[in-house]
Amino acid sequence: MTTLNVKTGPMLRYDTVDLNQYIYHAFAMIVTEDATSDYSITPNMQLRWQKATALSAATADGSTTVSEDNSSKQSQAIKLYQYHGAQGSFTFWRFKIEIPLADHELAVHYSIDGEAHPTSQSEAIKGMTGHTFFLPAKSQNFRWAGHSCNGFSASVDESDFNGPNPLWDDLLKAHASKPYHALIGGGDQIYCDKLVREPEMQDWNNQTDSKKRMAHPLTDEIRNCIDRYMFNHYCEWFGGGSFAKTIAQVPMINMLDDHDLIDGFGTYPDELMRAPVFNHVGSRGYFFFLLFQLFINDEIDGVSETSHPNRSMIIGGNGEYIPFRNHSLLAYLGPKQWILLADCRSERKIDQICSKPTYQRLFDAVRNLPPGVEHLIILLGVPLAYPRMVFLERALSSSINPFVMLAKGLSPGFTNNFNGQVELLDDLGDHWCAGPHKHERNWLVERVQEISLEKHLRVSYISGDVHAAGVGVFFGYHQHDPSLDPKYSLAVITSAIVNTPPPPAVISMLNKLASKKHRSLFYCGTKETMVPLFETDLEGKAQKDKYIIGARNWCSVEYHQETAELEFDIRVEKVRGGGETKSYAVKAPAPRWDIAKQHHHLLHSKNFDKEISMLTGQPIAN
Template sequence: MPTPLSICTPTSLKRTPGPHGVKDTNVSNIPHVNAEKDAEVGPEGTKKEEGGKEDAGLPSGMDKGALEVNGEAGGTITSPGPALEDVVRYKQVQDGWSGHAQQNGGLTVPGQGQADGHGKVERPELGRHWSVKDRMDPHLQLMCGPLLAYYTVKDDIWQGAAMVVVRDDGSDLSSAPYITLTFHPHTPPTHDDPSIHDPSIQLLPSETVQSRRIHSYSSRDGNMSFFRFMFEIPLQQVQMVVRYRLNGGAEMDFVVPQRGENMRWAAHSCNGFSSGVNPDEFKGNYPSGYDPVWEDLLLKHHEKPFHCMVGGGDQIYCDALTREPEMQPWITAPDRKSKLATELTDVIREAVDRFYFNHYCKIFRSNAFGRANSTIPMVNMLDDHDLIDGFGTYDDETQASPVMSFVGSRGYFWFLLFQLFVSDEVDGVDPTPNTHTLKSMIIGDEPGPWIPFPSHSLLVYLGPKVTMLALDCRAERKLNRICTPQTYAKAFAEVRKIQGIVQLVILLGVPIAYPRMSFLEHFLDFKYNPLNILARHNAMGLGGMVNKFNQASELLDDLNDHWCANTHKKERNWLVLECQKLAREQKFRITFLSGDVHLAAVGCLFTFNKGKKRHAVKPEEDHRYMLNVVTSAIVNTPPPPGAAKMVAFLGKNKHRTLPQDTDEMMIPLFLQDTDGSKSKLKTALNRRNYTAVEYNSNGELVFDIRVEKSQGAGETVSYPIKAPAPMW
């Protein structure tokens, strides 16, 4: 948990973290404010699947947890931050230590000083719980946060937000929580001066931002409140460090661009481990397998700041919901008919909300990702694992069943709340453009087929020359549809209103220019395919090949999720042609950005040439030239070499599904492996990764795919590719 300065110091970002012999007692009760704690292991327990712990240990500066039941979200009972009564008691002990504490046997709070066994009582210390210097006043018992979000820029006003989740019973809510902001010029760090700003220079008067409670979650463990703080920051002539304090507590920071600057941003996806993966195999010298690639991203942010980070889907893996005890009547139903008929009981309703709340609190406050989301504002769009594996890709009967539709509905609700800081009850769902609280929001016209929410797409300013359209490809999804025609029409109409775009990035959770697996799709969809028959009876140990929801092939729902699946091919081809029309008409370059597949890869669409040369039209002059940058996964395990080889092999195939004037290919970007040796997989690299994106003055948009050098190394290797400036 870094202090703002510890994020910016070489010591806290060194490559070889490990246990430290001396514990720093000055740990704030705001998460992420001491980077040294992230490298500490011991009494807090061992990391387990989904980022949890065998033993929650004592409350600490980095463990602000929600109460997770039965370990199903990856831990036993995690510890919330210190409650108000603990802080008051501590202050009483401190204020009355002279004589009073001695007479009372040394009053302590949990984890503080104790008698040493010889009758001598030591003065209670702060331990790893909170800092007197940085203590919030009024006190808040934090369950998660502060989290940061970026929305857009309108009329040179940067718009974003912060959000915290607090436990009411342990907090002083006699007055609304507030955040104070101060504004300083950004200065590049040096070896002699690792700080990134001069605190003596303020570019704007300091500001106090009041909160709004946007949701209250009532659980058996008490009432939890979500407080949102909306920021509107006038951009200045220089890049600016914005420092913020929650209720006068620890100081943290983020960076906003200078006026008229095209932003530098990071893109990532798949921020979690699939079931059955041991995170410890990926941690290297770090405390958790979640950390190594995030640590590299934070280091790059320190060296040259990211103005936002784009989550392309699966920011959290919620599949462990199926292991909650209350869900077992549904999961273990003996056949499809009984599974579809499973009653949606109040017990199941409570378990679903409990899981999502607890799991979000745990993942979004923990480890290096927890530090990142409090210092780099997020721009997030969901994919299936943010809800549950494959949601939207199953047959209509499965999707409409009571439990499945409820799971998707609540998953979507918690996505809006934790990842966008949006509550439809507070912010509304008016589909009229530019009426939402978030000025980047595009609301769909109708609720989705399986959830009571319309789609929530985003149109985000990334600079005067760069815009991103993040399409919600989950709310309206069916087996044979991804988005409705109305949603496409509304999104493209809003894009056309923006003047001066040179580069348009369209965020799609799943790649749109990617190798086909039609032969496998047809085989698995065949009713009598022998693998499915054996798997349904768990013969030969194949039971895991059938998914939990409709007893179809486990792999088939993954294939059906893809744009190139037979069920989506027509919509995919239509979308490609519409994007070609849009690019030609508006004279900007379109690039697709995707995740999902746990590989680094780049697909490419371009004008077909009947001659021997594939690119008869120069890329910069070709309005059909569209890259599909695939950056996945920042945490999850890469596919085995055999699967990666199959993707690379299929990427060589010619495709005839698009009109005769459009061709596609996978770009052989990875000629060398991360160790410098000749790569065997030139079009798809099966290592963890993220992407840094920056606009060049010549109109190019550079996507620098940062690939993990070796598993757990905490260091990445650069594989840049450029989307050329439009010259037609």
């Protein structure tokens, strides 16, 4: 029997379903230490599955006996990548998972042949008995969980929150009660900001002259340091604690945000983004994102969609500051729902989030969705609808603002180390509503509304980033029954599952700003505001701050067959570090409009709702 010293894994990643044959596609991955592993036999995975009613998630810990009459297959790993560092070499092994969907939900048990080396570090591999995950029936829509900001900022005292596990334990408890089929990461699945504390980074990081810092050479020592940090940090974070247990049982679908690379990557001036050291940090961060979160290596898998092992992959334009193409995903979540995960980081710069060629690739993919789909979820790392802070952005951008000048002198943390810019400014500049991105945002909303009408889809957005929860909403100028409104889109924000929320004063300010209805989309007949979802606080008492809540959270999402609604249930931590959550649910209605194609050109007019009502006889609700 072979021995494997598993440093990280197993981890599961869901791809999509081949609807021609109803074949479920996914992958598993482990990272092993070469010096203490036996590769005389290529690592092999055993898969067995049976009807899920015979096995609940509560008992699917690998110790459950699976009946002998179940179906089975095995999957031999491919060598995806080998990391070489001062501590030795480590191999990434990827296993392909292909299982036919059935007329009923399936419980799939998997295990890796051999035994774990006594020094194996991965939380998920201990015991080497295997794990179980769940596949929906052919006619069943996925039940899934959304999360973001799975890590702590560099300045946070983790003990104040009882560490990273409490909400992952809450999610696992919900999974044990009623299994999730997918775990969707909305960005910042890992925080790489502490890279700057590595010894080799100190000369660069401590350089007080921003111009000299940007000119700092990229030495071999710094190159090796960046790879070492990324590799070790991923192995520790994805291989430890309750998060590691979760991703061994619920297949991930992930998209990145800035902290998966480093804080604010893509939002700084061009000269910093192209500076040798900072640029290399982003490039290697993206490489390790692809490797650890998407389980791909472009050198092995290529960048051709027609031959890519990931059927959900959409290859977009070239990265603006990194040597990679845009990697977005479009995945099946059941007969009635799909999810589009847009890579909004690889092409990002101060005045661009995604390129027009990439948008066109995404729109084309959505237009090719099969008939019968009713709900499209679009994942954008940063919220599309969020309280405006334009006044703050303008104030902090001004070099002559006396407050900024005073704060720079009194508070060293007021500016970042990368280029001396105000620390908060990169966060504000990241937002879709920031001045340089506002027109792109509005253009995107218009295009998505056109596709929504054309494909008869209810579009909902889900995002993270802001360390708070809330729900924005777009709707037609003359508000009416949401089910009859192709412009009606929820914009769900679930953040953070681990990181700290903003201070109460900031949450209060955001709630005051959130009550406003914005005019920026009036020109195309669209209104937007925030949903007063949090009318009661975490103790059940009535509260004034109804729009944004500042506590750790995650989101449970389920399609309701009876009403065809998609429910987003935000689970908010009641007591900091306690892990127990309170539910705040909102539902996206099914698309029930019936608008002939010859009337689609009216979509962006202010009187669209009234004119369609006159043409179709559908009343406008008061």
